[in-house]
Amino acid sequence: MKKLSIKLGIVFFLIIFSLEIFMFFFLHAALVDSRIEEEFFSLQARGNAHRDILEKHFEPDTISHVTLMESEANTDVVITDMNGQLLGSSVKSIDIQDHINRSDSDIPRDGEVVDDNWKEGKFISTVSPIDINGETSGKVFMFQETASIHSLIERLNRHFILTGLIAVFLTLIVIIFLSKGLAKPLIRMKEATSKISKGDFTISLPKNRNDELGDLANSISQLASDLNYLTQERNDFLASISHELRTPLTYIKGYADIVLKRNLSIEDRDKYLIIIHEEVNRLSDLIKDLFDLAKMDKNSFVIQKRPIDLTDFFLKIEQKFSPAFQEKELEFEVICPEGAVIIADPARLEQIIFNLLDNAIKHSSPGAKTFLSINNKKKDVYINVRDNGKGIPEEDLPYILNRFYRVDKSRTRSLGGTGLGLAIVKELVLAHGGTIAVKSKEGIGTEFELVFKGADNIENDTIS
Known part of the structure; x- marks a missing residue:
């Protein structure tokens, strides 16, 4: 019983677990990409908001106010002129110069991403152009440390691991009940066929299923009933043929002994010989009938129509x-x-x-x-x-x-x-x-x- 249920459980588990692993990796990758994209979009949108304010008041006080605002946020801002000269900054790190030098002179109105290497870099950054009177007068760089992104991904990974463990646990529970549910009737059928092979036709299988297993159970029950009938018929046949053969042979042997061992009159001898002859004919007819039936059973009986x-x-x-x-x-x-x-x-x-x-x-x-x-x-x-x-x-x-x-x-x-x-x-x-x-x-x-x-x-x- 355990062997069959374990085998079924392992097969089901491997199939379902493989599907779950594939779905989890696909969902994880989709969520990570979506969250990273949201981070870049949010950073770009914040830079564009500062750019809009500076385009209206491109003055030292406004620049100072913007940098002051970002100094209290988890992002940083750097404002430069078109030549890359620093006009204001909330960044305390000295690693921002490389990001500033990487930006193009021709920047789209909606801005662009300067550095998107969040896996290995220290910052991700975007840039937005400051256009005054139709000319680009400066740039707004926005920076965000990648540590916050890695922290977000780690939290997401923990949630996925916890969800995965729960899913595996529930899968195991479902598979245990499913495999036992499938294995139990199959094992009962196997035990039933084993009993049939040993000549025990008193089997009992459930008949309340309306699926293929129910059809199989009904077929096995019908097979047992048919075999029981055939076995009984064979036993009756052997008993009958034994009786039918024994009776004429007994008559033949008995009257033959009388004819051989006794001094009988011609009339008595003829009477006993007639009985012997009748029993021989009866025996001959029986054997002929049995031979015909045997040929019919073997489908070798020829009908010439x-x-x-x-x-x-x-x-x-x-x-x-x-x-x-x-x-x-x-x-x-x-x-x-x-x-x-x-x-x-x-x-x-x-x-x-x-x-x-x-x-x-x-x-x-x-x-x-x-x-x-x-x-x-x-x-x-x-x-x-x-x-x-x-x-x-x-x-x-x-x-x-x-x-x-x-x-x-x-x-x-x-x-x-x-x-x-x-x-x-x-x-x-x-x-x-x-x-x-x-x-x-x-x-x-x-x-x-x-x-x-x-x-x-x-x-x-x-x-x-």
Whole structure:
């Protein structure tokens, strides 16, 4: 848990911290430049104000008054004539001569900056021209020590450092909660998948999220449910096949031992050999059905489709099955319109119908009737097998097409069969691209409805 949250926290912190550093440096540089510009503008404006006064009264008393005013301020003023001769000054330093010598003779009316090297110089300075009667009669130099600017920048730096520390602290708090919030459901999902890998499908994940993590949790829960179902189905399948194989083998071994070890009459020997033969046939049918289902599961079951005239096809079905229905004292009726055509594998379609009719024979009492009807609806072909036998209990209907599922839980062998017939029907119908549905009520009967695409809807006659 800690590893994932720490990794997420480090990634988020590096990203957010990098963005904060960039923004802080950008904002700091902008503020420093803005403050320095304000200092120069203020210094220039003060010099221009003195210049305006001196242009009205360019006299020693006025010059003395101006210098006196600046001596009490944090800036200094120097007034010279056009030749650089000092007329008045509030500066006590001897370093101002270089600044005076640097000024040009042609000075703009609004003045100009003489020295802007605030990082290394002792002063910054500006100059304003004194124009009297259209001629420049002198200059007003304004000076400000750079120490005050450095002090301002230091205060600004302290504020930025304090703000940066607070921002980093708050970022860490947010990242801790964010990383834990993201990591917690992921870790629970990881633990859930670990339990699934060990065969424990009893997992519980939160389902109150409406985002991608919620979708992932729902997918994992669904996966666990599906795997649990498949595991249970596999166990039931193995138990069923073990039972189905053991029973005929037990019969074969038992009666073979009787035939070999006892002196039997020819009639008894023939009777036991017939039983052995029947069980061998039953075992052979079971293995064949299992082999077919295995090929279907591996998608290696080939369906060879071709056009089938259902009128002729079901006439042959009726001829084949009528004796079996008559033997059980059952009625059998086929209803098929002229010209009905379907694209299907004839052998597999016959296998489907055979299993459904055989199922109807086994579960119908004497005098019952079975209908095999065909209808065309919206270019689809509907095949219905309906009987009025004993029916299927409602609780068994959802599982009746499962492998080895039997309504008779005692697995009585009086009706024969392997429990795979309807499962094979379902797989064969799906392999044809069709659907199968079953309706039934106890004491009323059962109806299987198969829906296949008609000839007009089929583009390929052969699929694998």
